[in-house]
Amino acid sequence: MIKYDPKQMEPKWQKRWLENKTFAAVTGGDRPKFFALVEFPYPSAQGLHVGHPRPYTAIDVVVRKRRMEGWNVLYPMGWDAFGLPTENFALKNHIHPAIVTRNNINRFRAQIQALGISFDWDREVDTTDPSYYKWTQWIFLQLYKKGLAYKKEMAVNWCTSCKVVLANEEVVNGACERCGGDVVRKVKSQWMLKITEYAGRLIDDLDGLDYIERVSASQKHWIGRSHGADIVFGTTAGDDLVVYTTRPDTVFGATYMVISPEHDYLKKWAPLLKNSEEIAAYQDAAAHKSDFERTELGKDQEKTGVLLQGVEAVNPATGENIPVFISDYVLASYGTGAIMAVPGHDERDWAFARKFGLPIVEVVAGGNIDEAAYTDIENGTLVNSGFLNGLTVEEAKKEITDWLLRKHKGEARVNYKLRDWVFSRQRYWGEPIPMVWCDTCGWVPLPEDQLPLELPYIEDFEPTGEGDSPLARHDEWVNTTCPKCGAAAKRETDTMPQWAGSSWYFLRYCDPHNSEMLASEAALDYWMPVDWYNGGMEHTTLHMLYSRFWHKFLYDIGVVKGPEPYMKRTSHGMILGEDGQKMSKSRGNVVNPDDVIAEFGADTMRVYEMFIGDFEKTAPWNTASIKGSRRFLERVWALQDGLLPDEAVRPELESVVHRTIKKVGEDIEHLKHNTAIAAMMSLLNDLAAAGGATRGEYRILLQLLNPFAPHVTEEAWEQSGFGGEVSGQPWPAWDENKLQEDTVEIAVQVNGKVRGKVMLPAGVAKGDALAAAKAVPAVQAALAGKTLAKEIWVPGKLISFAVK
């Protein structure tokens, strides 16, 4: 027997798999299809991290088993390669982002291939490849044509010292991540995508999907649907002020109103306002507050605001005039940017009313509004509320909503916290937005036959001091002609955000080399939807919602046949450093997978990461225990020496072998790879105790272990002369009749304490088992002198006597 040497064997098999295209997916055929997806990585300059292989391997185990079971599997990999870190790395090291990206991809590919993951490398995609982003741009154009892409003045993060627009991720506690300078809000015109139009469907359609609970829960929470009503308040200025509220039942308690400092009416009402200077000062202060100051700190601070002198509102329920304030606790971006304040039953309004000495009226009985706002909507009845008096909150909501409708003073309304997607970045390393500005025609989409609009190769890709994209400096690229009227025009210089390319990449995997369309109808029909998608929790609300939104849009325009892209979503836990902290360069606790493979081999790395613990939970890396996985593989390898010639399983081992087959198969489907491995370790211990394995037993062990440790099992299979390759064998079957041991050990409890054990034949009847149990001396002693109240028989497991 040759020595177990992963350095020799692993590259040999990896090369063979690539050359023979062992794992290449073929579209079509009679076998059931299985599209398994893991999130494609961002190829960073740091190279692969030990966290990456965890999901790749876990799903690899599933698909390797599924192939053996006869499924037609698509398991692809690619690169989400546009983005800020690459651009920043390029700036710092004076290397062009295109070159950085190419190098990083090559490194990542080699590192992933060294793990022996059964990806179909013929379907690799790269979001920075013009033949790929052609279709990202195409989808944008379709969105634009359907009115789902629009330009809007939006506040962006502006670093006052770098003079550059920052992404939200670059703003840390209100300061620039790079220089520590102050970050303020600066208004720029940005492309937006109307994801809010899909908000309801994005929630409702979650119901038919097999997402783990925490994913669907946080998507729902993020979209934030609430049910309430719009209510129209008249004003002394003549304009109606519409508010959104989830508590229309409390309208009789609305003793003042608040509008956001950005509210449109302030401009309109300026001539009427007697304290416009004070108001302007407050507006200015609010504009200069960063988001951080306005939310993170703001909620703990005292409420601020200014009374509008010269305009009053009219409560439609009471008919009374009430004052109107501006305050930054009312957000311009939610609802109508105005609220009716009900200090008796809203904590924020209560705090504001207290500070400004405004009346607090109780309209729902049950609390003590002198102490705090009473917000319990489950209990409480309406008081001081005219025709609503005596109703419960739920009844009152319905009653007042009907009344509002009758009186033309409002209507029921559903609202969402979800905002439209800011789709512009003032950066170089992203997909150009295929739009042209013409002074006479306005925004004109680039004709589809001019796609892809390639990102020009420029050397001065650092951001401009005006906050424009670096592309804006390049007149030769910016200046073009209007596709509509032919006059001189300018290209959009903003690029798409990093989320764009990843919003549809799974579709491209179905037909990655198609130059006519993003993927052929036949390929999409065959492979979509994704049957199982695994990824990180950090992508639950952005990537997952963006891609579901795009997919629903493509469904609406007939490109795909189903409304949802992913049938099942699971999520892996992070791998922490040995100190239990998140791995990071600054902590010095980063483990490099290359080193692990060099020392122990890829199979050991795979088995270790699968054995480390519950897949969904974070797990600390532990260098000391890796050797346990290596030892296990060594022992499996060594077992081929001196195989017993029998091709069958020995009768005394049948039950353990069949139980292991059943357990490993079931555990894999539930991503409980840790217990599957434990079961195989146990089987190996049993085989060793039985003086080694027969050929038949060894074949089964290698088949079960193959999805976890594909290289060593193939090598041992070949060395043992079993013929063919393990990956080409059918998955072992188990026989229900062979699961049971002939005899079982049954625990005997008296009043919940184990007092003895009996060995009995497997199918023993209750009466016989009880009799045998009572014959055990220790049980007899425990029963002596007591009255037997109850006898419980759990077949094959335990007997419990309850005595008094």
Place this chain on the structure above:
RNA sequence: GCCGCCAUGAUGGAAUUGGCAGACAUACCUGACUUAAAAUCAGGAAUCGGAAACGAUGUGCCGGUUCAAAUCCGGCUGGCGGCACCA
């Protein structure tokens, strides 16, 4: 503040959905092999008491349901992740 998740030996973690807590592994201890060490093999081990048989106690804390609770219920404590002035 809200939402979600978690708490089991020295360590990572198991426990057919209420049925013998601690599988499997790491570290540790003992023995075999070895001049020796490593590697390998065999064995030990939750804690406390006891030489041992054995007994008692044990799954973050307090209480409950049950013949039986890591698991279910009520009330806490601590930790992790996300959201956060959303009317």
